[in-house]
Amino acid sequence: MIGRVLVAGLGLIGGSIALSIKRNHPKAEIMGYDIQETEREKAVAMKIVSEKAESFEKAAERADLIIMAAPVEETEKLMEQLSRITLKKEVTITDTGSTKGKTMRLADHLWPKKDRFIGGHPMAGSHQMGIQNAKSDLFENARYIFTPQSNVPSGKIDELMCWLSGTNAHFLTLDPEEHDYVTGIISHFPHIIAAGLANQAKGHAKKAPLVSLLAAGGFRDTTRIASSNPYMWKEIVKQNRNNLLSLLQEWQNEMNYIQSVLMENDDEAIVQFFEQAKEYRDSLPEPIKKAVSF
Template identity: 50%
Template sequence: MKGRVFVIGLGLIGGSLALCIKKEHPEAEIIGFDINREQARLAKMLGVIDEIAENIPDGAQESDLIIISAPVNDTKSIIQALSKLTLKPDVLITDTGSTKQKIVEMATKLKERGITFIGGHPMAGSHKSGVSAAKEILFENAFYLLTPEDHITSEKIELLKAWLIGTKAKFLTISPQEHDYLTGVISHFPHIIAASIVRQTERLSGNENIIPRLAAGGFRDITRIASSSPQMWKDILMHNRENLIKLLNQWQEEMNFVKELLEEGNEKGILEYFSQAKQFRDGLPTKEKGAIPAFYDLFVDIPDYPGVVSEITGYLAMEKISITNIRILETREDIHGVLVISFQTDEDRQRAEKCILTYTNYTTSIGY
């Protein structure tokens, strides 16, 4: 497809979308803008975009597709700015925000001018951020939610999918209201719970200094998402507050139920509670990407001697396997430590496990 694509926001998501469009539609011209001029310069240098726009009006006015890849509050302001510009009559505008209803409501200003806006949410991410972390494969097999209003024609929806076909994502079309409820359940609410667990642990650690030391390893893993951007999650919660208030009320009922089981000493009820949770959790898809970025970790039992970490990473480098993070859970004299290596995809993790087993006799696992 030929045309001019304008990407507003050149972080991980915006940069990755630009790469996907460039690969699938090499004849398209990709223009980029970021409030951080260094990010824009880096995007041009890395070949993520073809040209840098000095400002939003310069980039938007002759564009056929405009992608807003910015925090949800900034997206509302950008839509407001776009609604005042002279744009091509057939321009297609979309966003990548984690909430949809309020953003689509703001886009009414575009609808009044006959401009098509289709809300979008690619449900993929990474441990890393910024345009330097952008990858063509970021959205592969991930769900990409589209939230068009009722007046949007199927032709427009298919046109947007055609532009984004290089993502190799699985497109689902739902209403903005349904989007915010679903993402509230499986993304926004878990972030609140993770943050609350960390906050409670912090408070309790005031009286027990050993708690932070014991909270390494598994505790850090189950609360990883609490390390996400506080500013971003403040905005998301405010945009989806009605759904989250309902979910928190249901969570309080759930915790009261567990409390009652404990007060009654109901061993059968407690066993059933954990059995049902295990059954549902074990039945969840293992090969699909969901709303929260997956952590493709490989655990390697390693002996405690100098150079063992560089030995492992050296083997991975020989096989051209990229890692996103590496850390040691525990190393003490005369026992094995646990090296945790994180990868971008499950395929990379499988290749890494095969590589390590080929070159060493170390034990590996995908869970610990």
């Protein structure tokens, strides 16, 4: 496709999306904006964007496609800025935030005709941050979720999918509340548990250095995501607070249960606890083809 794309937020996700757009639409002009001058400069030096935008608003006025890839609360501020300026009539606006409910409620408030904003969430990434880790194939075979405002014409969604075809992701559309419920369970809550496990080990490691020395295989697998950006995750868990509070309550019940059967030395119940988990884990559908992982 030919046109001007603005990527705002030149980190891991913004950089990877820009690279995947370049791959399939080499004639597109890609403008990059970041709140940090250093990241704007890196994006140009790495040839990820063709033009460095000094002003988000000025670049947005010229864009045919605007992709906001900043942390979720910063994206909300960018959306507010967009709603106050005159954009091209046919512009497509999307984001990449990990939560969708609050973002879509804000979109409906800012654009009450509900025909403007297509929420987006590429369901792949890494615990690493920053444009230096961007990859054109980051989203290969991953799911990419859209939560369009209710009156966005289907042709606009098709157009966005075409722009993003270089991600080689599998697109699907979801209701924003359903999105937050599901991603709360399989992404946001596991980040809390991974951080909790890492914090627990840290407490013991102070007294017993062998804890860190022997931390391998299973511990590393289950806690890799504890190395993610704390500020980004602060925003994600706050946005999905209600779902996460109820999952935390469920988790405490689950832990109380395993504590009680262990106290009672109830062999059968202990086996059943692990058996149920294994049955569910083994039954998960295979990814379409393995997505990139770090």
